[in-house]
Amino acid sequence: MQALYAQLLVGLINGSFYALLSLGLAVIFGMLNIINFAHGALYMMGAFAAYFLLNVGGISYWWALLLAPIIVGIFGMILERTMLKFLTGLDHLYGLLLTFGIALIVQGVFQNYFGSSGLPYAIPDQLKGGMNLGFMFLPIYRGWVVVFSLVVCLGTWFLIEKTRLGAYLRAATENPTLVRAFGINVPRMITLTYGLGVGLAALAGVLSAPINQVRPLMGADLIIVVFAVVVIGGMGSIMGSIITGFALGVIEGLTKYFYPEASNTVVFVLMVLVLLVKPTGLTGRAA
Amino acid sequence: MKKSIASLLLGTALAVTTAGAAFAQDKAVKIGALSDQSGLYADLGGPGSTLAAQMAVEDSGLGAKGWKIDIISGDHQNKPDIGTAIARQWFDVDKVDIIVDVPNSGVALAVNNVVKEKNGVYINSGAATSDLTNAQCSPNTVHWTYDTYMLAHTTGQALVKAGGDTWFFLTADYAFGAALERDTTAVVTANGGKVVGGVKHPLNTPDFSSFLLQAQASKAKIIGLANAGGDTTNTIKQAAEFGIGKGGQKLAALLLFLTDVKAIGLETAQGLNFTETFYWDMNDKTRAFSKRFSEKMKNGAMPTMVQAGVYAGVRHYLKALEALGGNPHDGVKVVEKMKSMPTEDDLFGKGEIQPNGRTIHNAYLFEVKKPSESKGPWDFYKLVGTVPGDQAFTPLSESKCALLKK
Numbered sequence: 001m002q003a004l005y006a007q008l009l010v011g012l013i014n015g016s017f018y019a020l021l022s023l024g025l026a027v028i029f030g031m032l033n034i035i036n037f038a039h040g041a042l043y044m045m046g047a048f049a050a051y052f053l054l055n056v057g058g059i060s061y062w063w064a065l066l067l068a069p070i071i072v073g074i075f076g077m078i079l080e081r082t083m084l085k086f087l088t089g090l091d092h093l094y095g096l097l098l099t100f101g102i103a104l105i106v107q108g109v110f111q112n113y114f115g116s117s118g119l120p121y122a123i124p125d126q127l128k129g130g131m132n133l134g135f136m137f138l139p140i141y142r143g144w145v146v147v148f149s150l151v152v153c154l155g156t157w158f159l160i161e162k163t164r165l166g167a168y169l170r171a172a173t174e175n176p177t178l179v180r181a182f183g184i185n186v187p188r189m190i191t192l193t194y195g196l197g198v199g200l201a202a203l204a205g206v207l208s209a210p211i212n213q214v215r216p217l218m219g220a221d222l223i224i225v226v227f228a229v230v231v232i233g234g235m236g237s238i239m240g241s242i243i244t245g246f247a248l249g250v251i252e253g254l255t256k257y258f259y260p261e262a263s264n265t266v267v268f269v270l271m272v273l274v275l276l277v278k279p280t281g282l283t284g285r286a287a
Numbered sequence: 288m289k290k291s292i293a294s295l296l297l298g299t300a301l302a303v304t305t306a307g308a309a310f311a312q313d314k315a316v317k318i319g320a321l322s323d324q325s326g327l328y329a330d331l332g333g334p335g336s337t338l339a340a341q342m343a344v345e346d347s348g349l350g351a352k353g354w355k356i357d358i359i360s361g362d363h364q365n366k367p368d369i370g371t372a373i374a375r376q377w378f379d380v381d382k383v384d385i386i387v388d389v390p391n392s393g394v395a396l397a398v399n400n401v402v403k404e405k406n407g408v409y410i411n412s413g414a415a416t417s418d419l420t421n422a423q424c425s426p427n428t429v430h431w432t433y434d435t436y437m438l439a440h441t442t443g444q445a446l447v448k449a450g451g452d453t454w455f456f457l458t459a460d461y462a463f464g465a466a467l468e469r470d471t472t473a474v475v476t477a478n479g480g481k482v483v484g485g486v487k488h489p490l491n492t493p494d495f496s497s498f499l500l501q502a503q504a505s506k507a508k509i510i511g512l513a514n515a516g517g518d519t520t521n522t523i524k525q526a527a528e529f530g531i532g533k534g535g536q537k538l539a540a541l542l543l544f545l546t547d548v549k550a551i552g553l554e555t556a557q558g559l560n561f562t563e564t565f566y567w568d569m570n571d572k573t574r575a576f577s578k579r580f581s582e583k584m585k586n587g588a589m590p591t592m593v594q595a596g597v598y599a600g601v602r603h604y605l606k607a608l609e610a611l612g613g614n615p616h617d618g619v620k621v622v623e624k625m626k627s628m629p630t631e632d633d634l635f636g637k638g639e640i641q642p643n644g645r646t647i648h649n650a651y652l653f654e655v656k657k658p659s660e661s662k663g664p665w666d667f668y669k670l671v672g673t674v675p676g677d678q679a680f681t682p683l684s685e686s687k688c689a690l691l692k693k
Binding site: 003006007010111114116117118119122129130137139215217253257264 | 325326327329460497498501517524528529550554555588
């Protein structure tokens with residue numbers, strides 16, 4: 001039984017990354033109607049930004065948590081302004097292909113310069129060590145990841161669902177022309193939203209840097225799973241993607257305990273089941 | 288299918304058109320470097336292996352003697368079906384004579400069959416499974432550098448003898464992990480130890496915490512890592528995070544490469560014991576080669592033992608061709624010639640190729656240096672011991688290779 005608690009907790013930690021990433025995807029899909037396949041590459045860029053901030057600029061992990069999402073977010077906004085905005089109103093497929101291409105290019109460039117095994121990033125001194133919970137040894141850093149990403153996820157949900165700014169955003173997706181008539185700069189808001197979604201990916205990248213290697217393909221390995229999470233949760237549903245992210249982390253964790261060989265496929269089996277029963281995803285509404 | 292082609296044409300060969308057409312054809316060789324070019328094994332083999340093959344061709348000096356040697360490279364993406372498809376195309380369409388490198392035991396065994404069927408030459412450096420020179424040995428195959436038997440009988444044996452008598456395995460769930468676990472288990476039990484459990488994890492797993500918790504709960508003294516590349520680096524990093532070393536359990540990195548140590552960082556990797564058959568900083572000759580190699584690598588990386596094995600293997604292959612006086616385009620014949628000549632090169636020293644295709648050379652036990660002991664960006668290892676080749680690799684009396692039963 002003790003081992004089970006430990007696996008649940010470990011699942012929750014991985015779920016934090018799924019939640020943060022799928023949240024960014026959901027925000028971008030919900031507001032811009034773009035299936036952002038570049039998300040994994042942007043997550044990877046977040047981790048690399050943290051690495052360079054530390055090793056070139058001597059800037060600590062804590063500042064990287066703030067700066068890396070801003071840097072990568074700006075990169076994302078440039079992408080949106082120079083390329084993605086021309087896809088408004090077109091079929092989803094175009095956005096998917098474009099962002100997939102961008103992801104391949106970005107990953108290829110990083111791989112060319114940094115190889116595939118990656119670079120080490122140390123856990124910040126304040127979060128080193130761990131505590132004995134009785135049923136497991138919990139590294140403090142992992143605990144921090146769960147708490148921090150929960151706060152960020154709920155904060156984002158609150159921003160979009162409960163604030164005035166969020167209301168403008170949602171209105172702008174429903175009827176951009178009308179919202180513009182009220183004097184609101186819709187294109188700028190869209191750009192900022194894409195920046196926010198990208199920033200969330202970069203933030204997850206910074207969080208994961210001390211746990212995993214900072215590798216050019218770290219995002220490519222994760223993005224497919226995250227897309228499955230989004231599909232299960234319902235495309236574009238903010239709360240849905242947060243809850244599914246955490247839940248699937250836990251389910252995957254349990255699989256690693258009971259039948260480890262299947263741990264990298266269980267998410268997709270679930271996706272198939274959900275799509276069979278409820279094609280719009282668990283929390284999605286029919287279009 | 289992605290196929291990046293890096294071909295090298297020896298310019299000097301172009302000038303030699305005076306020889307008759309039939310004669311010139313005899314001196315044409317095509318080498319295919321098949322590897323994981325972008326995944327978790329790309330740094331330990333990949334583009335570096337292609338470079339090593341090119342350097343071997345240049346250093347052989349055969350270009351000046353009228354040989355025309357081309358190198359092409361391919362990406363098997365760690366998938367046996369893609370690997371065999373490329374191999375078939377190379378033999379059938381591109382008229383490749385020899386395939387080198389091929390890390391990933393699953394792909395390596397699949398390609399082994401294709402090379403045998405097409406009567407090519409196969410010098411495997413990147414794959415670990417000892418089956419290549421054992422149950423699945425082939426008259427067309429030479430296995431250079433290392434194998435799972437060697438890893439088990441060096442690192443594994445040393446740990447059991449030092450008191451690590453209970454083991455828990457974290458095993459990559461494919462041919463390589465299975466072979467390494469099998470060979471190490473044999474050593475552990477033969478030395479009076481016991482395997483108390485294990486987990487098979489999918490290849491290329493980003494998070495090992497769940498598996499590490501199971502290893503921790505097993506209370507085994509040694510956690511044996513029967514995985515490689517990115518999987519090993521992630522396991523070691525995360526084991527440190529979960530305080531596994533502090534709890535009295537010891538990690539056995541059965542297979543660790545130079546690029547893995549670079550990726551983990553000395554802070555976390557220090558003190559790890561493992562075995563390799565080549566390290567760049569062994570003597571003047573290895574240093575000279577590695578310096579040339581590193582200058583040509585985009586990220587300035589030093590060669591791994593896999594890349595060194597590709598270099599040494601191609602050098603020996605070309606020596607055999609030269610001794611034959613031309614390229615007979617007959618794999619079995621060339622490999623027989625290779626086996627009849629003792630091996631000697633700057634990187635592995637003197638050695639031999641056994642009748643089952645296994646190359647025998649020294650193996651070295653290393654320990655990862657402390658950060659304070661490291662003097663440069665690639666100064667990672669200190670030598671702890673040397674195991675002579677005949678003790679490190681499968682004795683012929685134990686080999687199940689059918690070629691030995693003649």
